[in-house]
Amino acid sequence: MSTTAHEVRRWGGTAGLLLANGLVLVFCLAPFGWMVVSSLKPPAEIFDNRLLPANPSLVNYAAVFGSGSDFTLALRNSLVISASVTVISMVIGVFAAYALARLKFRGRNLVLGFFLAMSMFPGVAILSPVFQLFADWGWINTYQSMIIPDVGFSLPLGVWVLTTFFAAMPWELEAAARTDGATPSQAFRHVILPLSVPGVFTTAILVFISAWNEFMVANSMSQTPDVQPVTVAIAKFTGVSQFDQPFGTQMAAGVVVTVPLVILVLLFQRRIISGLTAGGVKG
Template identity: 70%
Template sequence: MTIQTAAQTTRPGVRSSRDAARMRRGIPWGSIGTYVLLAAITFFCLAPFYWMFVTSLKGSNEIFDNSLWPINPTLDNYAAVFGAQNTFVFALRNSAIIASCVTVIALFFGVTAAYAIARLEFRGKNVVLGLFLATSMFPGVAILTPLFQLFADLGWINTYQAMIIPDISFALPLGVYILVSFFRAMPWELEAAALVDGCTRGQAFRRIILPLAVPGVFTTAILVFISAWNEFMIANAMSQTPAAQPVTVAIAQFTGISQYDKPYGTQMAAGVIVTIPLIIIVLIFQRRIVSGLTAGGVK
């Protein structure tokens, strides 16, 4: 007992001497390297947005001078964005309607499908999940021509549903993939306790599982909304008049401040305006996004 007590009393001293030795070694180069790497990644991600903002403040004679800040900042590009008979405002409205509809419909089917795959036992559910993921890897350009022919026969060209339905087909696998991992991380005892208390399977899902899945559902909603907001290829083919064009198509068809002007500055200004709502959403709900992405990682 005496030897053991002496060993226990010397352990703090040994640890403190080791810590002091580590502190005397010098600068923690490992931590500095990590911060340098994070700073480089941040610069790599934010540099295009900064350049887009700077270019939007330049006049047509300064676009190609490669300066880090405009010599004579101007808001003419922003005025030109909203000056063409409010077509850009209509495009913003169309994008908001399309992205909202895609998000709501994809969440409804995604939550139910993910819950069935993660919590219910049935034959071939792994095959179903694999098919969901396989559709997300299918190139959209391969189905663009048959989709256009189909929607033309139905009279859906220049309508919202011609863009909403294809967007759902690409957004739904993303939502199912995120929500399946989230539902699988939930304890099975929650449903068992609800069933013992007299709830049916549907009641246990609505009253117990779904409220606890709010972070994952919220994260999925934001990712699906951003994906639908940024979609261009299908929208460019299905919308041929300003009445139904989303903002991504409207930006591609800008003509500039004057008739013979290159539209780079106007397009950059429109890109800044379109990006601002997404940045605001992410900054406001960043805690929910992080909690939703990490909730399924630890049991």
């Protein structure tokens, strides 16, 4: 009886865990699923609240990429901005995190706390003075007016994550490289940096996604389609015709913007999980 009761409890726990995971999965995927369904509905059916479109149509996707649409240009702008933010944040973040993790100095924890506090600082509080500053410099409607604030928003969290990762790495390997005659820079390039690839890769993906989804700064700094990213372009979509509400085209554009991020995460999920959980080399 005790064995049977134990098996019942084990199967009950497994079923409960699967049910909980299923509910979380449905909760996370339901908005994206509804966005896909809505994007396939023609304008006449957009508000019928059916779970599946009665007459599936690609008319919304045609409107997104149709003549007169600047969506392709917006995709390019988002790619340029997000890639630039990621590269700059990673170059600065790797060196800053390595120094904070490796060097022991007074106020180190205070500096780390400062980085964490910066990541929680509301961006809207500095939007007006930054806009005025960039206006004085003639930077409004330029890439740098969006790249620099995005770096400021993403870098603190990146430094915090990378510092935790570097701190968990076996420093004995660096000491061994130094003993063999390697300089500090050589030990960093040939020993520490290769071992930090999972953590750097994970942080880079998080920074890229954050920059790709940013709207507040981009909406204020970009005033023409020449530099507008996709988040701003979607907000300014019109309908399939001038009398339609733009919900269908917005949903279609949202699908187009979201799918690359989903594919990116699915392709590199093992690296992401490794970077978030390993914190160093495995023994």
